Amino acid sequence: MSVLSRSVPALALLLALAPCAALAQAPANKPSAAAAFDPAVQWQRFLDTADSKDVIASYAVVPKVVGTDWKADAAACAANHAELETSLATVPVGAAIRYAAFRCAEAEGDEAAAERHLKIFSAIARHALASASDDPGAAPIRVVVGRDIDALVFAAGLEVRYEFLEPSLGRYLIVRLATWDPETKLERHLRFDFLDTMTRVTRDPSAAYPSYRKQLSDAFIAELAKTQVLMGLDIATARAAIALPKAEDKVLRLRPLAERGGIQSTATWFGICYQQPFPGCGEGLVDALLPQAEAHHAIPMVLLALAYSEGIGVAKNEASAMTLIDAAEQQWGGGRASVAYAGYFLGLKQRPFSPALQTRLDRATALGNPLPLVLTINRQFATTRDFKIVPEQAAILMTHAKAGEATATALVGLDLYNKDRSPGYVEWLRKASEVGSAPSQSVYGSLFYFGQGVPKDQAQALHWWREAAAGGNTESMISLGHQAWRNKEWMPAAEWFRSAAIYGSAEGAMALASLYETGEKALDGDPKRAVEIYRSVATNHDSAEARRNLARMYLAGKGVEKDVAQARQFLLVDAEKDDRYSQVLLADAYINGDFGQVDEKEGERWFQRGLDAGDVQVMDTYALRLYYKKGDAASKARALTLWREVVRKQPEYGNNLAWALCTSPEAAVYGPAEGKQVTDKLGDPADLSPSTIDTVAACHAASGQFDRAVTLQEQAIAGMLEAEPDNASIAQMRERLAGYRSKKPYRETDRP
Structure with a gap:
């Protein structure tokens, strides 16, 4: 399904400033705090007032005055002094610009300016790195552009071992750097994001919609791939491979990037061999992983452990897998390797963790890592589809939530809400919403919308739904679309529904098609476009509802030439599969003569299939027909009998x-x-x-x-x-x- 094309900010300069593949070490600087510079205040002011065009232009000065090694050219600094000062004023939170200013002052021998810039840079760096967290629910470190990441990591004296983009669909495009900390002798993972920053400082009204954020994210990745940056090529290749129909072609596409050290390509290759195995699928996978594993890079070691665990590209050997995990733990610490391994494991299969893995997860829990419990809860949900947290788990989560950990906070809030809105659910949903949990924000917004546990407040409801939508929550996008529709704000409604569709929601696409059915002139679509969308959803999502809507459109000749035979076929596809709603519509169409002539016998036959199955929806609908369409005393008496049976089964x-x-x-x-x-x-x-x-x-x-x-x-x-x-x-x-x-x-x- 196509969507509206939107322009995004010029990317060539911005992406040219993306993180370098390797950074030299530099001594850590530990100056005193800058009393007059409050990074939190400056960031908020910047996000509220800056314009992306000015911001991007401001970073042009950085490569003019410093090299990739951050050494400044005094003559270049003097020649570009005015531009540098303007850039500092435009982007006061820009780590790369501030660090360049420090290096210039240092090169020019201006000790006072060097000290001032270094203090401010240190304040920016401390504020940024203080938000670093292993918690996947926590916000990543906010930066303005990729070059800011270079500056922060270089100044911190960290060596970048490898880097990749996390596959996410929401507020952030997370750049994950695996760095080596020479002080702790451990691999330290830092998660950065500039997508949210650039979206928020884009003053184009379309930036309010998640579809814009998704398009901007895709443009960033495309530019990284175009300029041959490994992490961009890596995720772009993984996405392209997944879209291919044949497993052999997928692996063929992935192999070159995996051999270059692409983490996402390697992980995707493993997943394909596990889920769509074919002879020789894993050939070369271990060879691709070995160079990084032998360099003691933790995630490649985890992926190699998975290959041994499942026997992909190597003889199956769980003992070797656990040996690799233990070695990765020595590099990473805190039970992180075991958690990462279990996370990959959970994404591929639903069987219980092995005793050896569970032992290591228990050890990670004992070290204070909450993520093994989160994985256990996710596995419970994946296998039972029931979000149910037992009291012992809830008590542990509450401890972590009280410590401010984002994922635990979100789970506590949702758990209390799902347990018949237990005491404290509103407060914990508020906390979870404030730390950025999109599902919590969606629920919290609904509380305000319906006045459940809080006073009705539509402004608060819309605020939290927008936050959830920015985080990729399609339910909130759809709620915002319906709200705009009710207000006859036609294009905003379309943009919200389109955003949900772009984020993979069939319901969002269906809502967009329904909106186009209205034929409102202010819209960019019409009933003909609605038919195209219904057809796309029916094919791509195997949606019975989409086929029912197509049947309705073909029966009415709306957006398409009237074709009762095609309409009947759309309904028959799912009626034959015992989709009750399709059976009811098919039965009604026969009885009403919608297919050309009344065929009450055939209509009754389809109704009877649902009645024989005891389906309450069919019983309720059939009783409604008896009561109002037939209307004689006997029919009404039978309708009442059916309705009473319906209520006995399902009082609602x-x-x-x-x-x-x-x-x-x-x-x-x-x-x-x-x-x-x-x-x-x-x-x-x-x-x-x-x-x-x-x-x-x-x-x-x-x-x-x-x-x-x-x-x-x-x-x-x-x-x-x-x-x-x-x-x-x-x-x-x-x-x-x-x-x-x-x-x-x-x-x-x-x-x-």
Whole structure:
């Protein structure tokens, strides 16, 4: 599915300043703090006011005055002094610009200026590196451009061993550097990001949408690959290989980059051989890993351990795998190698961890590493699809969450929310949202939207949904799209839905197609485009819903030439697979003559398949047809019998039965006492749809509880006005409200 093309900032200069593949060591500087320079304040001001065009231009001065070894040319510094000062004013938090200024002052013999610049640079560096964390849920170190990473790592005296881009789809494009710390004699991993910075200082309105962020990220990667930077080539190659249909072609594409030391290409190669094995798949994989493993690089050692564990490219030998993990631990420390190994393991298979691996994960937990527990919880979810944290796990997570660890904080908040909104869930969701957990931000925004545990506050809801959307949460993108749609903000709605689709959400693509169906002139798509999107989703996601929508479009001749035979075929595909909704639509179409002539026998046959299976959706829909379309006494009696069976199985499906019992003008049907009992099982009215609250209000009125009926009906109308302000039923809902205020229950004469 194509999306709108958006322009992004000029990248050639920015990406030319990306991290170098190797950096020389330099002595660490430890000056006193700069009293007048507060990095946090400066960063916030910069993000609020800077413009990406000016920012990119400001970095042009750096290569004019210093080389890749950070040695300054005094003559060049003097010639470019004014430009350097302007750049410092434009980007006060730019580590590379500030470090270049320090080097220039040093080369020119200006001790006072050198000291001033060094103090400010040190403050910037301390602020940056203080946020360094192994926690995958923590924000990476924020920089402006890639050259800032060079400056920070060089000044810290760290040697870069290898680097790669983490495969992420959200707020950040994480540059991960594996450095060697000469003081601790350990490999230290630092995670940096400049994507979020550049997005936030881009003043183009389209930068507000995740689709722009994704396009900017792709452009960064493409430019890195174009300029032959290994980490760009690496991730671009891995992505391209995954898209190929044949496993043999995937490996052929990956092999050259893996041999050059590409971490993502190597990991992807291993994954393909595990999931799509073919003879000779792993040939050369071990050879590609050996040079880095023999250099004691931790992640290549972990990947080599995986190859031994699964027998890919080498004889299977778990003892050798664990020996490699232990050796990697000596290089990395803190149980990190065991966690990394388990993380790769979990991504490939769902079977339990081996006793040897579990022993090492337990050892990492004893060292205070929370990630083994996080992996265990993820494995539980992957195997059961049930997000359930047992009390012992919850207690450990709470300890880490209270220590401010991001991933633990997010899990605590979501766990308390999922456990029937246990005490403290709002506070922990707030904390998790503030540390950047996109799923937590999405839920937290919904609390404000619906007034659950907090006062209703649409501004807060939209704020947190936008934060979650920036983090890649497609549910929030879709919620924002629907909110814009309700406000008739057509293009913003399209951009939010498009963003969700670009991030892989079939629901987002479907919502975009539904929006295009409206034919609004302000949109960049129409019903014809909607058909194209439905067809794409049906093919790429094997979506029954998309095929149902295609059937509807073909039946109506909307956006496509009318073709009832094709419409029937779309419905049959999933009806034959016992998709109940498709069966219901197929049955209705036969009975209504939508395929050319009425065929009640065939329609009843399709209904009966669902009825025989005891499907509550089919039973509910069929009962609705009996009650309103047939409408004779026998049909209504059978409808009531079916509805009562539906409610027995799933009380939340009681809306139609309750409505009939509380509003029917017929004595044989009317039963408000029973109807009220049914509505009592529908749930808290605050969690119900406006149309369902309308039913609950009718049952209260039928039971003589008019004050409560008035309150509920007002709530139903308010909800409908918010959700569907043009819905024709609002006028009828208002008529019922007037009746309740006059102490009159509602009795229908026709279907509402």
